[in-house]
Amino acid sequence: MLHDPAQLDLMFQALADPARRQMVDRLSRGPASVSQLAEPLAMSLSAVVQHLNVLEASGLVSTEKLGRVRTCRIEPKALRAAEHWINERRLAWERRLDRLGEYLAETRDEN
Amino acid sequence: MLHDPAQLDLMFQALADPARRQMVDRLSRGPASVSQLAEPLAMSLSAVVQHLNVLEASGLVSTEKLGRVRTCRIEPKALRAAEHWINERRLAWERRLDRLGEYLAETRDEN
DNA sequence: AAAATAGTGAAGTAATCACTTCAGTATTGT
């Protein structure tokens, strides 16, 4: 469910915005309320809530409301899925380079 | 130069589009010309060139023109920078959880 | 030399984005 392309799409889209990455960064140091997330950002609370909704829809962040405060936390599984996508492509490339290197070494021996 | 926030911004922005991720995926299997990149995509060549320019500006892809064909390849260093950003945040979170676990284990012993 | 191939560049367009403001609803502290 985490590797389905639609979810991946939402995740990368969510990470594309600097304000949202800053929020993820903040949350990586521990849970925070909406106002705490908003505090270092130069924008209205409303804007922050909108960003938060994008993050939550992407699965990167989950929230829980107790009384009047909504506590947000990072969802490491989702983070790992994005990481994994990039990693796989990079590895594919590097494996290819390795094979090419071997091939070149072999054909050099044949001279 | 790869970790500067502006470059990171361009990279995540570039990865946010499904067509561009498909192009990166294709390139992870080996270099390709613009037309080869375009082939599986349901859009005009012009659109593909525009996506390619975004990828190149982000540093994720580099290109080289020989004669009339432009050959594109993945830039694993850039890919790694994006990977790294995500990884750091996830690790920060997981380290935090570990410390919390230790703390809980300790205070349990004190009962 | 002519035709086919490979890509480029500019202009236009519809949709989406990242905000804003403002008005509203719970919840909590005094």
Added chain:
DNA sequence: ACAATACTGAAGTGATTACTTCACTATTTT
């Protein structure tokens, strides 16, 4: 009960995005 806090939601706006088409330039191939 009243005020302050912590959000929430809707509507609007200007900028950016992801395309399109069309006209064009180089480079090969025949």
